[in-house]
Amino acid sequence: MQRFYPVFRAFGLIAFCFGLLMLVPIAVSFHLDDGAAMAFDEAALVTVGTGLLMWFATRRERRGLRVRDGFLLVAMIWTMLPLYACLPFMYHLDMSFTDAYFEAVSGLTATGATVIEGLDALPPSINLWRGFLVWIGGMGLVVLAVAVLPLLGIGGRQMFRAETPGPMKDNQLTPRIAETAKGLWVVYGGFTVACCLAYYWAGMEWLDAVMHGFTTMGLGGFSSHDASFGYFDSPALEAVAIVFMLIAGINFATHFLALHGRSLRAYRHDAELGWYLGVLGVSVLGIALYLAETGTYRSFVEALRYAAFNVVSAATTTGYATTDYNLWPFFAPLWMLFLCSFTTSAGSTGGGIKMMRALVLYKQVYRELVRAMHPAAVYPVRVGGQAVPSPILFAVLAFAFVYMVSIVSMTLVLAFSGLEIVTAFSAVVASINNLGPGLNQVGPATTFAVLTDFQTWVCAFAMLLGRLEIFTLLVVLTPAFWRK
């Protein structure tokens, strides 16, 4: 047990800080007197208390974090922090532990699937807490921890890599990892403030603007209304949301470089960006045409408005909806589900396998074709003019395989547990890609509350698996990891 002391010590500190974050909803609740302050008080006490206890119990430990510890710590952070985050839901809303944990995981992984019905009636502080979870989980808990806790400096890089989405994790923006983490958070924070202001300016109330600003930039998709974005029914707000969802779906390292160098050149050099915007543009137009053609909407303009918002929302794995797109002809929602699995960029706050991996896979297929025609060809897989080193290529292939296996096996598990197949499949895809709403019984008009406890746990696991890009979690689950 003693070999895990450094991990416990670090985790204790992180839990302590996480508890302090609950002061935000406490303050809001106190200010608005919405009756939820008690729940947050208790939750904060428990979190801060256990955190301190763990830190104090391991105070004699002097060893720093090692590579293996990094994986364990990341896995611990992502599975244990939801335990604390779900306390306010349990205390105030009387939710079962399963549902509350699901809600917390859904928030922290920026998924946005909810089991709560009657969102409009919730105390504002609870809704804000849900949005806040999405926001800090969106950029990454570890990235945040590395940015603010000097203690994690040494093992930090390993953990950083374990959490950062995308195949190539070594593009250093600054010489020191803590500076990189800070830089990313500053950019993220800046865009979030801009997003909140834009929502307010376009007609939201302050609380809604902040809550939706959080969940837009985190690409989470929690809303404070049961009707999601459809509640507002405002083209201006939808336009703002589309812009900021698009921004959040781009690699934040690119944003950082562009802001740092004060030039747009970084965007031009981003290999994913063209494909990202291209795929989205073609999909939006295609689905709008399809909807107009099939008579779902009266005019093309109307079809375009709904297609633009819902397709961008689904493809960037946000999960807002302005209409129950489950009722559209089946091809459209299926295509949106397909988009959510690869559209967002590596290093963005979105989910899925990321555009970078999709490009690598596509080019690898092309390479096999070239090889068939020219057996002697030396043909590097090239993304954005850069050749992809073969270790990364193999990692991407392995990842794609594990990703597919995960989807299939979990779909089978859900089907076995009694779910109808489209619901089962869409629930798994929506969870593992951190999208949020699926189709049919878990579609945009309903919630995940229909699932049994067992099914809820499977979906929560899928979300964590997707957020940590499978390997980080799988490493901790292999017996070899625990061997001395």
Place this chain on the structure above:
Amino acid sequence: MRIIILGAGQVGASVAEALASEANDITIVDQNRDVLAELADRLDVSIVAGNAAYPSVLRQAGVEDADMLVAVTQSDQTNLVACKIARTLFNVPTRIARLRSADFLEDERLLSDENFAVSHAICPEQDITETIAKLVEFPEALQVLDFAEGRVTLVGVRAVEGGLLVGKPIRDMRGHLPRGIDARIAAIFRNHKAVDPEGGTVVESGDEVFVLAASEHIRPVMRELRRMLKPVRRVMIAGAGNIGARVAARLEQAYEVKLLERDRARAELVAQRLPKTLVLHGDATDEKLFEQENIDEMDLFLALTNDDEDNIMAASLAKRLGCKRVVALINRRAYADMVQGGPIDIGLSPAQVSIGSLLAYVRRGDVERVHSLRRGAAEALEIVAHGDHSTSKVVGRRIDELPEIPGAHIAAIVRRSEKPEIVVRNDILVETVRDKVVIPHHDTVIRSDDHVIVFCTRKRNVRDVEKLFQVAVGFL
């Protein structure tokens, strides 16, 4: 002239060879004594062994009295340092450096007198790349050379049955050419011997003809000598070394390029740098690979490895397997003479190609450009005429008033014109130029600042040409 050459590699040796035969005092510096000894046996030069970047070694080579330093070692860094030292410590007037990497050319401050003090930078690999690119553009030509910043082009073409002028006297040419187009046949080589081109000289099939015209007119002019080939689209290159990779990079935008390399690691490295080229790993003399890659569909095969024998074998094999046209890089003169005109269409000597850019700096007078032809036996010079009737022996005089120099004659004049001319190139590209190309006749008068292109089929008479154009003392 006292010239110090640093580096006795291929470039250094051929520079030494070309300059030693012109009564220059030459010292060669290199670290390899054996190479130096071999050169000293062959040429009338003195040698110094040592690191060319050390002041002591340079001093030993007599740099204090040198008129020119030619730094052509393998290393860019050594060449730069040597130029800097030659300028700072010894005040050598002209310092020429071979720079392989284009990085040093990005900012001109870098090579200025205050910094690395390079008066002229040359890059032999780049010269060869440009030469090959021209050959790809004009597949009919044996040699394509530019003068006056590309305004005038000189092509060497083998006359073949089917050309309009073949079997007819030269004076018939003007009758065939479309109105407004003029050209000058500058030299004819028949069985490796120069034939003076007079109006009555009959062009025979198999002659190597050098013809000069304004660049935009060169295609119809070549039609005089042979029937035209289809434009090149598919190119295969053997050898991804320094030259091969450069050529591929130059060609890959406009042509379909396949690049063959024997070394796996090198192939992978090059493949990363060339997004449009298909890089193949394999031997350049492997006929199975050639067949697999459809060598018979290739318009052009370039053998550019650094091994003469490999290049000759690969090119011959490619030709035998059905490739339309093959070009091989051949360093050794004996080989080049042996194979050219046989299975190999063109044998290129890297040293000869690149020597021209250097010769221009060695020549006296305001010599803009020099092209060495037929392995140094002939030379084409672009000289700027200066002065007036009293100070110059050429300015203000009709061509038939100039003293006759055997084997040398004026082939073209590029003259600054008052009003800009519009030129259509390759049927689509329209350019405005301020320089007019004049094909001179016996009564053409040379003016000051004319760029005069002189063709010299006898190398030993080049000195007389230089002297003719020199301005009398007192002009400055």
